[in-house]
Amino acid sequence: MRHPRLGLIDILIRDVSERGIGGKCTSDIVAGDRVTIHLTGYPPVDGTIAWRNGQAFGVQLDAPVDPAAVKSPPQPETPVTSHEVPRPFRPTVSTRRPGFDRRRTGPKTGSDWT
Secondary structure (H helix, E strand, O other): OEEOOOEEOOOEEEEEOOOEEEEEOOOOOOOOOEEEEEEOOEEEEEEEEEEEEOOEEEEEEOOOOOHHHHHOOOOOOOOOOOOOOOHHHOOOOOOOOOOOOOOOOOOOOHHHHO
16 A cells, blocks of 8 residues: 555555455554555555554545455466375375274264174
């Protein structure tokens, strides 16, 4: 976020709606401050700090944004590849637990232990 007095500020965006953005930051911003928010994969948007409570704040935007586009910027399509665990990191012993039998599905009774 770009602030006229503080410059660039790192923020955590918690919520996006068509006309507002909620977030958190540690900088000393005040309700009424004008800001520009830079979103990944979306043009910068101008707005006014509407409220501040501790580190939480809300920005009322000057123009509407598409919340779906802001929350899920387009991702480049990457091929899916399978992964195989390298041989040195594979288990060397059986992971079967002695006494554990998958064939029994009901509660254990005295006759099950014969």
